Amino acid sequence: MKTNDLILQTTTKVVVFIILLFAVYIFFAGHYTPGGGFVGGLLTSGAIVLLLLAFDLKTLQNFLPFNYIYMIAIGLLFSIGTGAGSLLFNVPFLTHAFTHIDLPILGDLSLHTATLFDLGVFLVVVGVTMTIIQTIGGDE
Numbered sequence: 728m729k730t731n732d733l734i735l736q737t738t739t740k741v742v743v744f745i746i747l748l749f750a751v752y753i754f755f756a757g758h759y760t761p762g763g764g765f766v767g768g769l770l771t772s773g774a775i776v777l778l779l780l781a782f783d784l785k786t787l788q789n790f791l792p793f794n795y796i797y798m799i800a801i802g803l804l805f806s807i808g809t810g811a812g813s814l815l816f817n818v819p820f821l822t823h824a825f826t827h828i829d830l831p832i833l834g835d836l837s838l839h840t841a842t843l844f845d846l847g848v849f850l851v852v853v854g855v856t857m858t859i860i861q862t863i864g865g866d867e
Contacts, residue, residue: 732781739781746774757845764845768852775853776860784864795854795861802850809844 750770757763779787813822825839 736781739777743774743777746770746777750774754845754849755842758839758841764848765852767845768849769856771849772853772856772860775857779860779864784861793857795858798850798854799858802847802852802854805847805850806844807847809840809847812840 747770750767753762753770754764754767757767775787775791778790782790809823810821813820813824821844823839823841823844825837825841827835827837830836
């Protein structure tokens with residue numbers, strides 16, 4: 728039986744947009760305040776689960792055709808790579824480098840290798856969470 732979920736699907740699109748914006752903010756604010764890759768990944772996974780509840784698994788797989796196992800592997804490579812990269816420069820493991828650049832519109836911007844580490848954590852969290860959700864909820 729096909730149900731009409733127009734209100735749920737329309738509201739979900741708006742709410743998911745807001746959640747993803749907040750996830751990006753939390754991801755980038757994680758260096759100076761609580762947050763970062765883990766919390767941003769959980770928020771993103773929550774937004775994807777909300778899409779999964781409003782739509783169905785096939786629609787979500789057509790809209791987001793990601794293999795979450797590969798996402799986990801790429802995230803682990805980022806996280807381990809940034810940690811091990813410090814060993815190439817003969818500094819302790821997970822020592823991060825940073826610099827400040829001055830851009831005309833954005834102003835003073837600080838660049839950290841910790842952002843790459845957080846990106847790896849973000850990818851691992853989203854990949855693991857969505858793999859678990861799809862394994863539990865999938866019929867395949």
